[in-house]
Structures are given as C-alpha cells and as structure tokens.
Amino acid sequence: MKVLSIQQPWAELIVSGIKDVENRDWPTKLRGEFLVHASKKFDKESFKYLSIYGGHFQGKTEKDFLLGGIVGKSEIIDCSTDYQSGWFTGKYGFVLRNSKRLEFIPIKGHLGFWNCDGEYL
Secondary structure (H helix, E strand, C coil): CEEEEEEECHHHHHHCCCCCEEEECCCCCCCEEEEEEEEEEECHHHHHHHHHHCCCCCCCCHHHCCCCEEEEEEEEEEEECCCCCCCCCCCEEEEEEEEEEEEEEECCCCCCEEECCHHHC
C-alpha cells in the first residue's frame, strides 16, 4: 500500500476528517487509499496558528501528537490546482475523503509516496 509522510499537526487534522486536502508542490496520478504517516518533524508554527486562529487542539501540546509512524488512512479522489476548500493553499491539492485514524504503527518515513508491505499492517 502507498504511504505519504505528513508533518503533525496536519496528519492529525487529516485522520480526524477535518482537513479534506493535502497541499503539495508536485502533482500525483495516484487515486485510492493510502496510509497517513506522521513524520518525526512537528510543525510548531502551524500548530500555534491552528490553535489560536482555528480553534483546533484545545488543551493539547506538541507532546500529545504521535510522531514517526502510521496514524491513519485516507483516499485520494483527485489532484487539483484550484480546489474550493479553506485548507487548499498549495500549488497542487490532493483531494481527500474517507479519512480515518488507525492504531499507531511506528515506522520510518520517506519523501513522496512510498510503499509499505503487509508486515506492518
């Protein structure tokens, strides 16, 4: 199965079903399910912004987020350059649906889409 590494807190917003698009500087032809991997890097600036202005993560700190493993799955239904969502800010947006949280599986991440074989699932 394909996997995409995403920094926290963005991965949390996706697996919670809140964020419906993943912004990237590159397009994808991939359609269908993929696993959401929370990278080891935490986006502190975005966390602060989302907490203050977005009202997300009430009472949470950086330590409440899982890092360095698979945290959920989602489905890509389109890759758009003009998606009508408040979450779309990128050059390309991977349009998502059916996102859900999975039990955490620690595993090293990679850039771009990468393959995860059945031994981790």
